[in-house]
Amino acid sequence: MSNLIKGKKHDWETVIGLEIHAQVKSNSKLFSNSSTAFGSKPNSQVSLVDAAMPGMLPVINRYCIEQAVKTGIGLKAKINNYSVFDRKNYFYADLPQGYQISQYKHPIVGEGKVIIDFKDGSSKDIRIVRLHLEQDAGKSLHDQNPTKTYVDLNRSGVALMEIVSEPDIRSADEAGLYISKIRSILMYLDTCDGNMQEGSLRADVNISVRKPGDEYGTRCEIKNLNSIKFIKQAINYEVKRQIEVLEDGGVIEQNTLLFNTSTGKTRPMRSKEEAHDYRYFPDPDLLPLEIDLEDINKLKKTIPELPDDRKKRYVDDYNLSNYDASVLTADKSVSDYFDTVIKSDKKLKESSKIVVNWITSELFSLLNEKNIEINNSPITPENLGRLIKFIKEDIISGKIAKEVLLEMFNTKLNPQKIIEQKGLKQVTDTSEIEIIVDEVLKENQKMVDQYLSGKDKLLGFFVGQSMKKSKGKANPKILNQILKIKLSKKK
Amino acid sequence: MKLDTNTINKIAKLARIRLSEEEAKDLLKDMNSILDWVEQLNEVNTDSVAPLANISSSTLPQRKDEAKDINSTDEILKNSPDKLEGYFAVPKVVE
Numbered sequence: 001m002s003n004l005i006k007g008k009k010h011d012w013e014t015v016i017g018l019e020i021h022a023q024v025k026s027n028s029k030l031f032s033n034s035s036t037a038f039g040s041k042p043n044s045q046v047s048l049v050d051a052a053m054p055g056m057l058p059v060i061n062r063y064c065i066e067q068a069v070k071t072g073i074g075l076k077a078k079i080n081n082y083s084v085f086d087r088k089n090y091f092y093a094d095l096p097q098g099y100q101i102s103q104y105k106h107p108i109v110g111e112g113k114v115i116i117d118f119k120d121g122s123s124k125d126i127r128i129v130r131l132h133l134e135q136d137a138g139k140s141l142h143d144q145n146p147t148k149t150y151v152d153l154n155r156s157g158v159a160l161m162e163i164v165s166e167p168d169i170r171s172a173d174e175a176g177l178y179i180s181k182i183r184s185i186l187m188y189l190d191t192c193d194g195n196m197q198e199g200s201l202r203a204d205v206n207i208s209v210r211k212p213g214d215e216y217g218t219r220c221e222i223k224n225l226n227s228i229k230f231i232k233q234a235i236n237y238e239v240k241r242q243i244e245v246l247e248d249g250g251v252i253e254q255n256t257l258l259f260n261t262s263t264g265k266t267r268p269m270r271s272k273e274e275a276h277d278y279r280y281f282p283d284p285d286l287l288p289l290e291i292d293l294e295d296i297n298k299l300k301k302t303i304p305e306l307p308d309d310r311k312k313r314y315v316d317d318y319n320l321s322n323y324d325a326s327v328l329t330a331d332k333s334v335s336d337y338f339d340t341v342i343k344s345d346k347k348l349k350e351s352s353k354i355v356v357n358w359i360t361s362e363l364f365s366l367l368n369e370k371n372i373e374i375n376n377s378p379i380t381p382e383n384l385g386r387l388i389k390f391i392k393e394d395i396i397s398g399k400i401a402k403e404v405l406l407e408m409f410n411t412k413l414n415p416q417k418i419i420e421q422k423g424l425k426q427v428t429d430t431s432e433i434e435i436i437v438d439e440v441l442k443e444n445q446k447m448v449d450q451y452l453s454g455k456d457k458l459l460g461f462f463v464g465q466s467m468k469k470s471k472g473k474a475n476p477k478i479l480n481q482i483l484k485i486k487l488s489k490k491k
Numbered sequence: 492m493k494l495d496t497n498t499i500n501k502i503a504k505l506a507r508i509r510l511s512e513e514e515a516k517d518l519l520k521d522m523n524s525i526l527d528w529v530e531q532l533n534e535v536n537t538d539s540v541a542p543l544a545n546i547s548s549s550t551l552p553q554r555k556d557e558a559k560d561i562n563s564t565d566e567i568l569k570n571s572p573d574k575l576e577g578y579f580a581v582p583k584v585v586e
Contacts, residue, residue, distance in 0.1 A: 026556050027556050027557060027558040028556050028557060028558040028559075033554070033557060033558060033559045034558065034559065034561055034563070035558035035559070035560065035561075036558070037558075041562075041564060041577055042564065042576070042577035042578050043563060043564045043567050043568060043577050043578065043579070044561070044562050044563055044564045044577070045561065045563065046561075046563045046564075046567045047559075047561060047563065051567050059552055059553070059554045060551060060552075060553050060554070061553070061554060061555075061556050062553040062554065062555065062556065063555070063556035064556070065553070089505070091505075091507055092584070093579075093581045093584050140584060141578070142583070142584065142585075145580075145583075146583070147582070147583050148573075148575075148580045148581065148582065148583055149580075149581050149582070149583050149584045150575060150578035150579065150580055150581075151578060151579040151580075151581055152577075152578055152579075153567070153579075277501075277505060279505070282545065284545065286545075286551065287545050287547055287549065287550060287551040287552075288545060288551065289551050290550060290551070
């Protein structure tokens with residue numbers, strides 16, 4: 001798959017690296033015991049530590065350390081036994097300390113990698129440079145008042161994991177796949193809730209373009225994107241802009257950009273009159289963080305089956321394609337649902353592809369329509385399993401099954417009950433079907449004549465009419481056979 | 492190492508401190524003498540010594556992940572010269 005972009009004189013290659021900020025799913029903040037709950041009353045979860053009152057000292061949350069280590073293991077990364085917290089100094093209204101406690105030279109997690117999967121079944125490694133722990137800042141509202149900014153410090157001090165990738169990404173689509181994959185790994189590990197809307201997961205995107213084979217071009221950084229759609233839009237816009245500048249003989253200025261979600265354009269941040277000088281230094285309030293091997297091994301044992309392992313299991317055990325398996329495993333709750341369906345009956349293992357289709361097309365469309373999450377599906381995995389078994393056993397046709405599924409969705413009843421109540425059981429009794437076919441042929445004498453004179457396509461018409469008469473209950477295979485036999489007898 | 496006035500002014504700007512020319516001159520003198528004093532450390536050979544992050548030899552104290560309900564809004568805003576509906580109000584930050 002080529003990601004090159006056609007230019008006036010030569011092709012262009014896009015080079016992208018991502019810094020993902022993932023909020024650690026914890027009850028309390030990284031260095032204080034105030035709550036991390038989202039959507040609370042402004043400034044109601046701000047301890048004196050979070051407000052940086054004089055004399056307050058940070059005490060680290062052990063659980064947050066463990067979550068970072070688990071995430072590192074999930075990213076197949078090196079866990080560093082020794083890491084250091086540094087102060088990153090900058091001045092901003094929603095940063096009461098005047099510095100963010102972060103990790104600079106010695107992050108808690110080192111190099112790792114994630115695999116992204118493409119539609120054509122191929123895949124690619126994206127290398128991870130590091131993961132470090134840091135504090136989140138407060139939230140500023142700029143658009144409420146023409147002369148004022150309003151600040152809420154509830155988020156101030158919440159633990160973030162910053163996950164930095166190598167510039168291995170080559171297109172907006174790859175960037176989308178990469179962040180989806182990271183999100184999925186975090187959600188399997190349960191170390192971050194992955195909620196992009198609430199800002200639990202957001203990304204800064206570094207972009208440059210170059211002639212293939214050349215050195216990296218000058219990059220720009222787009223700050224704080226909180227949806228996969230916006231990430232792709234912002235990349236596509238920025239790449240086009242950079243190519244235009246370069247083709248017109250200009251140079252790219254290294255800049256920090258903001259993406260305007262309503263216009264779909266990027267623009268430089270105005271507040272950046274002076275290049276940032278963060279003056280990192282080890283935070284004297286915090287000792288270095290040492291993690292012993294025993295603790296790491298203990299945490300390794302708590303790592304659940306991750307998307308890549310699950311994908312491999314689906315390909316090996318259920319014969320699913322690499323892509324089907326990656327789509328299914330992307331969302332843990334979907335994948336859990338699938339597993340429960342398959343495990344509900346031994347016979348369903350050989351019908352795994354059918355199970356996938358029923359989940360991803362029929363069930364999804366019902367759930368989407370009512371905006372229901374799959375974990376709250378009114379159709380339990382066991383009941384979906386039963387329904388699929390009925391199709392396999394020719395008790396109902398696929399078409400009737402869709403009707404039953406809708407009824408299951410609305411009433412939460414099991415499929416057996418619905419089929420009995422509504423008398424939907426498929427007619428496999430040949431004599432019953434023969435009667436129907438005879439009636440149809442009798443009522444449509446003209447069509448029969450046309451068929452006999454060579455209009456073969458009319459067979460479909462007779463099937464349709466007979467099916468209608470049986471109220472959709474005739475077994476299609478048997479119906480077809482009987483029709484063909486009866487018609488050939490008339491020749 | 493010798494600082495110049497530009498560096499002093501840059502540090503002042505980063506620290507959000509306004510300095511008069513006079514003050515900058517005084518600080519330049521002070522800071523240079525501090526740096527000179529610290530530079531004596533260069534006389535020690537530290538080639539095989541790892542950088543020290545902290546002088547304490549104890550380990551990082553850690554706490555359990557327990558959240559306390561503090562409902563801090565009123566107390567935390569007490570010293571704020573300007574506020575609105577639970578928010579700090581500050582001069583507009585332009586982005």
